[in-house]
Amino acid sequence: MIADDHTLFRHGVCQILAAEDDFVMVGDCASGSEAVELAAEHQPEVLLLDVEMPGEGPVPTIRRVQSVSPCTRIVVLSMHASSDLVRELTSAGASAYVAKTSGREELCVGIRSVVGDDHMVMCYVPRSAVPSSRATEGPTLSMRELEILKLVSHALGNSEIAAQLYISESTVKRHLTRIYKKLKARSRIDAVHRAVAVGLIAAPGATSH
Incomplete structure (x- = not known):
């Protein structure tokens, strides 16, 4: 389900997701109040929620949706790459944050990543939207790389990851090569440990608060 007051954008996203075999809209x-009503009626697995609609802010909407549809995972959409906003919304209960400047693949990956995983929080903001001064804070992985590394942390092999993500095993290997290079890791376990250490992914078995 999607809640966004920009009609063309909303309809465009609906068409994109309807074309995917594993999504059903x-x-x-076009408003937070409507989102709450529809969530109560349909109990969607995922709600795409624009954070800049008229009316009450996204935080009250997130909490109301969770009240009427506790199993709904909320993916917030925004034009802005604000770390403060990301923290506020994920603290309120959002499962993922996707910038509207992201591409089709990033949106689909974000949705698939949060379905069925109560402990995963995903954030995708294009590199061009992040101030260059942040580049020295640590390695930056793409959303797909983070997704693969998360599955690696759960002890999935390359073939299992490929099957789960609908990609080839060779593609998984290419992503892992880039992950190792970015993290300066020597193995799968080393990559997971390094990613956990810098806060890119949660430690295996960790619980959310």
């Missing part, structure tokens, strides 16, 4: 609306 159950509703769309």
